[in-house]
Amino acid sequence: MGPVLAGVLQLLALIAALALAYVPLGNYMAKAYSSTKHWRVEKWIYKGIGANPDTDMRWPAYLRGVLAFSAVSVLFLFLLQRLQGVLPGSLGFSSVEPAQAFNTAVSFVTNTNWQSYYGEQAMGHVVQTAGLAVQNFVSAAVGLAVAVALVRGFARSRTGELGNFWSDLVRGVTRILLPLAFVAAIVLVACGVIQNFSGVHEVGQFMGGSQQWNGGAVASQEAIKEIGTNGGGFFNANSAHPFENPTPFTNLFEIFLILVIPFALTRTFGVMVGSVKQGYAILATMFTIWLGFVALMMWTEFAHHGPALQAAGGALEGKEVRFGVGASSIFAVSTTLTSTGAVDSFHSSFTGLGGGITMLGMMLGEIAPGGTGSGLYGMLIMAIIAVFIAGLMVGRTPEYLGKKIGTREIKLAACYILITPALVLIFTAASMALPTPPNSMLNSGAHGFSEVLYAFTSASNNNGSAFAGLNANTDWFNTMTGLAMLLGRFLPMIFVLALAGSLAEQKPVPVTAGTLRTEKPLFTGLLVGAILIITGLTYFPALALGPLAEGLAS
Numbered sequence: 001m002g003p004v005l006a007g008v009l010q011l012l013a014l015i016a017a018l019a020l021a022y023v024p025l026g027n028y029m030a031k032a033y034s035s036t037k038h039w040r041v042e043k044w045i046y047k048g049i050g051a052n053p054d055t056d057m058r059w060p061a062y063l064r065g066v067l068a069f070s071a072v073s074v075l076f077l078f079l080l081q082r083l084q085g086v087l088p089g090s091l092g093f094s095s096v097e098p099a100q101a102f103n104t105a106v107s108f109v110t111n112t113n114w115q116s117y118y119g120e121q122a123m124g125h126v127v128q129t130a131g132l133a134v135q136n137f138v139s140a141a142v143g144l145a146v147a148v149a150l151v152r153g154f155a156r157s158r159t160g161e162l163g164n165f166w167s168d169l170v171r172g173v174t175r176i177l178l179p180l181a182f183v184a185a186i187v188l189v190a191c192g193v194i195q196n197f198s199g200v201h202e203v204g205q206f207m208g209g210s211q212q213w214n215g216g217a218v219a220s221q222e223a224i225k226e227i228g229t230n231g232g233g234f235f236n237a238n239s240a241h242p243f244e245n246p247t248p249f250t251n252l253f254e255i256f257l258i259l260v261i262p263f264a265l266t267r268t269f270g271v272m273v274g275s276v277k278q279g280y281a282i283l284a285t286m287f288t289i290w291l292g293f294v295a296l297m298m299w300t301e302f303a304h305h306g307p308a309l310q311a312a313g314g315a316l317e318g319k320e321v322r323f324g325v326g327a328s329s330i331f332a333v334s335t336t337l338t339s340t341g342a343v344d345s346f347h348s349s350f351t352g353l354g355g356g357i358t359m360l361g362m363m364l365g366e367i368a369p370g371g372t373g374s375g376l377y378g379m380l381i382m383a384i385i386a387v388f389i390a391g392l393m394v395g396r397t398p399e400y401l402g403k404k405i406g407t408r409e410i411k412l413a414a415c416y417i418l419i420t421p422a423l424v425l426i427f428t429a430a431s432m433a434l435p436t437p438p439n440s441m442l443n444s445g446a447h448g449f450s451e452v453l454y455a456f457t458s459a460s461n462n463n464g465s466a467f468a469g470l471n472a473n474t475d476w477f478n479t480m481t482g483l484a485m486l487l488g489r490f491l492p493m494i495f496v497l498a499l500a501g502s503l504a505e506q507k508p509v510p511v512t513a514g515t516l517r518t519e520k521p522l523f524t525g526l527l528v529g530a531i532l533i534i535t536g537l538t539y540f541p542a543l544a545l546g547p548l549a550e551g552l553a554s
Helices: 002-033 042-047 061-081 098-109 125-155 163-190 218-227 250-274 278-300 307-312 323-337 350-364 374-394 407-433 447-459 473-506 519-545 547-554
Strands: 200-206 209-214
Touching: 002 163, 002 250, 002 278, 002 323, 061 098, 061 125, 061 163, 061 200, 061 473, 098 125, 098 307, 098 473, 125 163, 125 218, 125 374, 125 473, 125 547, 163 250, 163 473, 209 447, 218 250, 218 278, 250 278, 250 323, 250 374, 278 323, 278 519, 323 350, 350 447, 350 519, 374 407, 374 473, 374 519, 407 447, 407 473, 407 519, 447 473, 447 519, 447 547, 519 547
Parallel strands: none
Antiparallel strands: 200 209
């Protein structure tokens, strides 16, 4: 079997698995967030944190819950790392330096999981399990909660209440993420991913010396790392490491875990707003972009130049031979079109255009299908923009799901779209203009610029993957990427929740003959076009200086 055919067959198998999970998982999540009953374990949690889960919140109260919980989480994780040297199970590792502890705490709380350290050489069992793994669950649950709040904004009318943040947070963990991660971890262990609490030990003699590895609860963290679209690897090599991702099957299974909740959330959205067709329209938009990016990535990585690449059957530099070009291309697109950031290959070693595709996937806002929760609310914001554009074309007040898109709504949506590009471009420009930060680049020229552009694109979009080559473990990059992650996560959430509150206060607008049918293929095409055009106009100059220049020169 040729490598191209193998890649296509894996892609088809992945699509089939996602299709089978779409309806049951989407319906289950809608039921989980709509139920009025609380599980016993949930009642214990509410009692422990002093929250009343039956009190509906308006958007400012909901936002205060999001920010307060995240602030406490950052502080706890920061202190846990600073105290690592005196904690049991530290494997002899010292306390993490302040700048890196801040960066890592912010990274995991914002669901970014950007890592400027070697996981197996810096973090002990306590920090990994009680700190990083816990944040993998709750940061993903925060994204789900914000997405559900926006969906309620469309579904409800004449009320500013969006539900209860604490209830949504707890249910996201207990009813969705924990059960899925439990099953996924068992599958991963059965397929060879390690799960233990062993210390550092030698694994053999190499070139007259020894190689040492430490064990850990890898399978359980790997499961939630992918399901929660977190991405932080237990080991520095991330999902290219055989302890995290040993076989082609586990590789495909991990891609499935990355995509299954973000795609299924479109079904949840359709059920909760009372029109599954609206969910299918959003799904079609996400799937069209994702499939197009996968096809384009495969083409760039298989369309090789030179006898060495022709003999290898593709651009294999930086890719695991046990996965190959096709599977690595699918993984790279899936992890950068979501907010996952896990990698099974070296993105810096992709072709010039291939590296540009990974960056462009993040620049879209990671909405195809996007992160756990964040992809859905990002796509719904883009749907509002597309409806507004259509309204301008026909001279009619735009409406979406029975809600008028007025001045307040479009301003909030515009602010959401503008904040992330501003962070990416400002931080990248500052890093290139100052004398010291460029010293962190491994390469010069267009590829070196791509390293810095990729870093801030990844941080500001809460992705977490790295282009590699850039030494990000400096005071400048630890601090600036930390700020980019904080602002890139929580400023957009402010606009999303304010928009949700504004929509929930409106009364429904009756459907007329002039209403834009947003469940039709025409709207899907308009939405895809709006996403690509807005992103292209925003980022094209920066892309032209980096991956496009490198790709055209090769």
